[in-house]
Amino acid sequence: MVLDGSWRRAGVLAVVVAALAVGACGGDDDDGGGGSASSDKPVTLTWMVGQTDQFQKPAKALSAAFHAKYPNITIKIETGPQGSELDNLVKTRLATGEMTDMFVYNSGSLLQALHPEQTLQPLSDEAWVDKVDDSFIPAVSAKDQVFGAPFGSTFGGGILYNRKVYDRLGLQVPKTWDEFMANSAKIKKAGIDPVIQSYGDTWTSQLFVLADYHNVAAQDPKWADKYTHNQVKYSQEPAIEGFRHLEEVNKDGYLNKNFGSVKFEKALSMLAQGKGAQYPQLTVIVPNLETSDPDNVNDVGFFAQPGQDASKDGLTLWLPPALYIPKTTEGDKLDAAKKFAAFVASPEGCQVSAGAFAPTGPYLVEGCKLPADVPQAVKDLQPYVDAGKVTPALEFVSPVKGPALEQITVEVGSGLRSAASGAKLYDEDVKKQAQQLGLEGW
C-alpha cells in the first residue's frame, strides 16, 4: 500500500496528537524537592482512610477544618478497606512506593510489621510529641523514633450490655466470670439471647480472647514481655481462659441463632433493641448506634470482661490508630503533611473530630476533653480509667500477633474446635509472625 497524500497527512496528525498527549500526562504531581517554605503555594495531599464512619467522618471534618485554616492546602481523601485486607494493601503500597501522601493505620504490633524505620517519615522532633500521653508513644515508635500522630480516641474492649434487660431481670454488673455465666443463665430463662456474636465480620470473634488481657496481666504483670520472648503461651494458664470463654458460651447454648452470618452493625442493633443482652465488643462501634438506633443509644452500657478475681477486675484499653507519613512524601508535601499531623494531634483537632464522630474513650492528647453528651457505654469507661484499673491491649505491648487469630476464634466460637486445640493452633500461627519479624527466642 503506497503512502499517498491523505494517508501521510493522517499519519503525521496521529504522531502530533500522540506527542501532545504524552507531554500532557505525567508532571501533574511534580512539586519538586527542596524545602523552601513557600506556604502560599497550593499543595494537594492524598490521604488514605478506612471506609467505616469511624474513620471517614472525622477525616472529612478534620480536612475541611484544616483547609479553612490553611486555604492553600487541600486534602483529598481516598477510601481504604479494613481488617486483613488493609494490612495487605498498606504493606504492598509501601513496598512498591505507591502509598498516598498520608495514611491512617493501627498503632502497636501491626505498625512494627511495616518496618517503619525503612518506610515512614520520623516525626520525633515535632512539637506535639511531648503533649501525647506516655502510653501511646511506644505504640507508634520503632528504633527510638516516633512515626505516628494519634487519630481519634482510645476505646475499651469488654462486654456491651443492654441496661434495660439487666434492670428488668434485676441483674448486677458481674465482676467475675462465674457471675457472668450466672447472669447469662437467668437471661436465657427469660427468653433472650444472653450473648451475641457476629461472625459475619470475623474480626469481632477475637474479643473474648483479646479483652481478657487485663485479667492475664493482673495475674502476671510481666506476661507481655515473656510472650514476646516465647516464654509463655496462649495454650497455658492464664491466657487460655479467653479461648475457654468462647467455647463455653457456645456449648451452653447462649449464642444468638444467626451468629455465623450476622454482621456487627446488625448485631449492635439487636443489642440496642433488647433482642440480645450482652455483646463482647470494642466501644469503637458505639457511635454507629446514633445512626441505626438513635432512640436506644443510652440503653447500651459497658462493663469490662470479668476474670477470676473480683478485686483485680479492670479494663483492657485499645490505643487509637495513628496518622503516618510514608517516606515517599517529600518537600512541600512533607511540610504540609507535618502541619496536618500537628493539627490532628492538637486540642483543636480533637474537638473537630469529636464533633464529627463521638469519642469512644478518653483522648490521649493533653488538653482534649470528652464532651458531656457521649453515649452511656463510653461514660462507663471513665470509672475504670479514673481508678487506674486499665491495661493497654496486648497488641500495643508486644509486637507478636498472629494473622489467623480471627479464623481460629470463629472456629472455637462456632464449636468446630476445642479451646485447647484453638489456643495451640494460635501459638503455632504466632510463631510465623515472630520469625518473620526476626525476634529472638523463636
Next chain:
Amino acid sequence: MSLELRDTAVRSRRIAWPASWLRGRRSPYPYWFYLPAFVIFFIFFLLPTGSSFYYSLTRWTLFDAQFIGLDNFKQFFEEPALTKGLTNTLIYGFVTSGLKVVLGMLLAVLLTSSVLGRAFMRSVVFFPVLVSTIGVGITFTVLLEPDQGLINDVLGVVGIQGPRWLVDPNFALLSVALVDVWKGVGLATVIYIAGIVSIPREYYDAARVDGASAMQSFIHVTLPLAWPATVTVIILSLIGGLRSFDLIWAMTRGGPGFTSDVIASVIYKQYQAGFYGLSTAGNVVLFILVTAIILPLYAFLTRREVQL
C-alpha cells in the same frame, strides 16, 4: 517441482550438505517467528516461576531474603489449616470439573437438537461466563443467606428446610462449588456444542438405519466422537477448579474458620500477613500439584489420539 530441484541445487551449492539430509529437513527460518512470543513468555512466565522456586526457599520480606532451605514447605504441611486446604482443593477441583463435564454435555445435546428458542437458550446458558466473578460471588452470598436469603425462602415455600449454606462448615465449600458450576457450565456447553456439531451426519443416519434409539446413538456415536471436546473440558475445568480463588474469596474468605479454605486462599492469606516466602512456597506446591495431576491425566485421555 522444478522449483524444488532448483532449491536443493542452490542450497547444496552454497554449503556441502549431503542431499539425503536435505530431503525432508525443515528450514529453521519459521522458528525465528516464535522469538518475540518466546521473549514475552520468558519474561512473564519462565523468569517469575524460576525465581519463585528460589524465593520459596527463603524468608522474604520484600526488602531482603534469608535462605532457610525447605523450612517453608515443612511449615506448610505441618499446619492443619494448610493440609485442610489441600484436601479442599482436590474436592473442589474434582466436584466442579465433574459437574461441568456432565451438565455441559447434557446441555449441549439439548442445544444441538431442534428445540424451540435454541439460539436464545444458548445465549442464556453462556451469559454467566461473561459476568464478573466477584459480582456473582457477592450476589450469591446474599441469595444464600440462611435466614433471609431468597434461595432458602423459595425452598421454604415448597416445604424444604434449606441448609445453612455458607455458614454450615460441612456445606460451605460445596455451596461455593455449586455457584462455580453455575458460572462455568456455559463454557463447557459451548465447547461441547462445537464438538457435537462437527460430527458428520452420516454416523447418525447409519445408526438410525440400524435401528438405534436416541439413547443408543448418544452412547455409541456422540460420546466417542465428541471425545476431543470432552478431554478439553475436563482438562480446562480441572485446572481452573484446582487453582480457583476469586469465587471462594468473594463468598466465604475461606470461612467459617478454615473449612472452605483451598490452597489458593491459603496462599493469599499468607501473602496478606506478609509471609512472602511461605506464600511463594505455597505457590510452588500448587504448581507441582496441578502439574502432577494434569500431565498424567492428559496423557491418559489422549493416548488413542492420532495426528490426522
